[in-house]
Amino acid sequence: MQHIIEYCKLIYPISKKFEEALLESINIKILQSGDFFLKPGMVANYACLVTTGFLRSYYLKDEEEITTKFLAPDAVVTSIYSFYTRQPTNEFITAITETELECFHYNKLQDLLNRFPEFNVIVRKITEQYLVFSEIEIFNLRKQSAEERYRFFLKHHSQILQVAPLKYIASYLSMNLETLSRVRSKVRQ
Amino acid sequence: MQHIIEYCKLIYPISKKFEEALLESINIKILQSGDFFLKPGMVANYACLVTTGFLRSYYLKDEEEITTKFLAPDAVVTSIYSFYTRQPTNEFITAITETELECFHYNKLQDLLNRFPEFNVIVRKITEQYLVFSEIEIFNLRKQSAEERYRFFLKHHSQILQVAPLKYIASYLSMNLETLSRVRSKVRQ
DNA sequence: TAGGTTTTTTGATTTTTGTCAAAATAAATA
DNA sequence: TATTTATTTTGACAAAAATCAAAAAACCTA
Numbered sequence: 001m002q003h004i005i006e007y008c009k010l011i012y013p014i015s016k017k018f019e020e021a022l023l024e025s026i027n028i029k030i031l032q033s034g035d036f037f038l039k040p041g042m043v044a045n046y047a048c049l050v051t052t053g054f055l056r057s058y059y060l061k062d063e064e065e066i067t068t069k070f071l072a073p074d075a076v077v078t079s080i081y082s083f084y085t086r087q088p089t090n091e092f093i094t095a096i097t098e099t100e101l102e103c104f105h106y107n108k109l110q111d112l113l114n115r116f117p118e119f120n121v122i123v124r125k126i127t128e129q130y131l132v133f134s135e136i137e138i139f140n141l142r143k144q145s146a147e148e149r150y151r152f153f154l155k156h157h158s159q160i161l162q163v164a165p166l167k168y169i170a171s172y173l174s175m176n177l178e179t180l181s182r183v184r185s186k187v188r189q
Numbered sequence: 190m191q192h193i194i195e196y197c198k199l200i201y202p203i204s205k206k207f208e209e210a211l212l213e214s215i216n217i218k219i220l221q222s223g224d225f226f227l228k229p230g231m232v233a234n235y236a237c238l239v240t241t242g243f244l245r246s247y248y249l250k251d252e253e254e255i256t257t258k259f260l261a262p263d264a265v266v267t268s269i270y271s272f273y274t275r276q277p278t279n280e281f282i283t284a285i286t287e288t289e290l291e292c293f294h295y296n297k298l299q300d301l302l303n304r305f306p307e308f309n310v311i312v313r314k315i316t317e318q319y320l321v322f323s324e325i326e327i328f329n330l331r332k333q334s335a336e337e338r339y340r341f342f343l344k345h346h347s348q349i350l351q352v353a354p355l356k357y358i359a360s361y362l363s364m365n366l367e368t369l370s371r372v373r374s375k376v377r378q
Numbered sequence: 379t380a381g382g383t384t385t386t387t388t389g390a391t392t393t394t395t396g397t398c399a400a401a402a403t404a405a406a407t408a
Numbered sequence: 409t410a411t412t413t414a415t416t417t418t419g420a421c422a423a424a425a426a427t428c429a430a431a432a433a434a435c436c437t438a
Contacts, residue, residue: 066331068328068331080317081321081324081325084317084320113310117309120309120313121302124313127313127316127317127320128269128273128316129273130320131269131273131316131320132269132270132274134320134323134327135269135270135323136270137327138257138323138326138327138330139257141330141331142255142257144363145395146394166415166416175396176395176396176397177415177416178395178417178418179394179395179396181417182417182418184417185417333396335425355385356385356386364425364426365426365427366385367386367387367388367426367427368426370386371425373386373387374387
């Protein structure tokens with residue numbers, strides 16, 4: 001039984017016919033730690049549900065990796081910009097642990113959206129959830145002090161601390177590695 | 190002729206029947222400069238298309254107003270979080286110039302979504318666009334220097350500079366007023 | 379236009395964060 | 409387990425941004 005079915009059912013009731021079509025459309029992908037899901041220049045042709053594992057997206061700014069997102073189980077992984085606009089991405093997405101994905105090709109997804117109007121409801125709701133999440137991330141980035149941003153991360157993404165080295169988390173929180181380390185030793189007390 | 194019709198048609202072809210239903214569902218609202226569209230504690234019951242004018246959303250952090258968004262003509266104004274989750278908002282949304290809105294009540298919108306499956310496509314695409322926009326904002330907030338953030342604003346939101354005082358723009362860009370002023374005098378040269 | 383209010387700029391100083399370097403710790407691998 | 413490699417912490421100092429204060433400029437409006 002694929003994860004995506006449960007995932008959809010939580011959002012909206014689905015017909016047997018649609019369930020079958022959904023299952024036929026899925027590709028399972030397994031990524032090993034370090035494997036890339038996406039690289040700059042590519043168009044994101046897949047949107048995938050993370051069933052197990054963790055990923056990280058980042059871009060390069062003057063040689064340096066700026067982490068833009070961590071993806072955990074139940075997250076949808078793709079380059080939002082690239083997938084929706086059909087333009088090449090400028091971001092890397094890479095697995096930080098072994099990861100299993102249930103993937104939809106862009107064309108398959110469009111096909112499903114055309115054939116099953118109820119799927120629009122589901123995709124719309126997923127997009128809405130994504131957007132709410134995105135607003136919360138912006139809210140946190142606007143917190144001015146490094147310590148506040150770290151505390152927020154601790155509260156909301158604590159599982160990431162188990163799987164990602166601090167250098168990734170530092171750039172995600174818009175601070176450098178040493179600052180993060182100092183903030184952590186302060187928060188510890 | 191209402192603005193929303195043109196707006197939808199650009200996204201997806203719409204039937205005459207749907208067009209009529211759409212027009213019946215709109216409330217026009219006029220806000221004067223300083224009027225509030227939303228205040229903390231309220232649930233955002235409306236999502237509106239800005240036809241003319243500008244608005245600003247912000248929240249209070251220790252007495253201080255932190256601007257989270259500027260809305261210009263053709264933007265959709267609501268509290269994303271509140272409208273989608275039906276929870277009370279923690280943000281203010283206020284008009285910074287005289288503003289005209291074409292508004293949908295949440296219930297009307299759900300009703301339209303149920304009656305006209307094609308409307309799901311449109312709302313989905315608007316949400317997608319919003320999300321792409323949101324990702325770009327995050328990208329900019331992660332730019333580390335105050336100058337970079339201001340230059341980005343200058344490029345992408347220059348019309349806001351005509352209508353909003355700098356103190357609003359400063360908090361939007363996560364810097365204080367004096368820093369913004371200094372960055373501006375530096376950029377001028 | 380004069381007087382008041384708001385907005386913007388400038389200056390001096392403090393605080394926060396970044397940078398560079400090196401040490402300490404943890405993890406990986408032969 | 410010893411050795412290498414990666415990660416995290418700490419220190420000294422530099423740079424960026426915040427803070428506090430005040431002046432200058434822009435804008436109402438009586």
